[in-house]
Amino acid sequence: MFEALIGEEILEFHKKNGTYTQGGKAIDTTLEQVSAHHWRATSAGTTQEVFIHHIDRAKHEVTLSINGKKTTIHIRSRMERLLKELGMEGALTPKIDSLNAPMPGLIHSLHVAEGDEVKQGDPVLILEAMKMENVIKSPTDGTIAKILVQQGASVEKGEVMLKYV
Numbered sequence: 001m002f003e004a005l006i007g008e009e010i011l012e013f014h015k016k017n018g019t020y021t022q023g024g025k026a027i028d029t030t031l032e033q034v035s036a037h038h039w040r041a042t043s044a045g046t047t048q049e050v051f052i053h054h055i056d057r058a059k060h061e062v063t064l065s066i067n068g069k070k071t072t073i074h075i076r077s078r079m080e081r082l083l084k085e086l087g088m089e090g091a092l093t094p095k096i097d098s099l100n101a102p103m104p105g106l107i108h109s110l111h112v113a114e115g116d117e118v119k120q121g122d123p124v125l126i127l128e129a130m131k132m133e134n135v136i137k138s139p140t141d142g143t144i145a146k147i148l149v150q151q152g153a154s155v156e157k158g159e160v161m162l163k164y165v
Contacts, residue, residue: 003077004078005076013027015066039052049065060074060077062075099124099162100159104129105129105130106155107149107151107153109126110151111124111126114146114147117143118141120139124136124138135164136161144164147161
């Protein structure tokens, strides 16, 4: 079982014997891939043009357009639903409160300051290792609480470089 959340609407799907059902009724839909991100879905004689803009596997979200109308769908598993009902949302998401050096090296430059808001994937510093500059990105959304390194400093593998709030 999984749920698709579209805005405030929740659609619940079950898979039984290789067939999906919604509301107890089998879903009779054919999908045709037109191109890499373009699909055509036909159900009950109605055809929908579906274009997939972005898939965020970490957030379990798909941003797509159906007949030109763009929307984001959140896919929620049975476990996520149960945790929400128990008031434990986010219990499956590990809490990241620091950024450790992935390898020994030299801090070439810092791209953040204490108090800065960052998003997952934002570049936070450049670590020079084996004569290569490596862009180190934030592993999480958050606020930089403390910077424990400075430009020109050496770091060892596993050393804490940044702390998040």
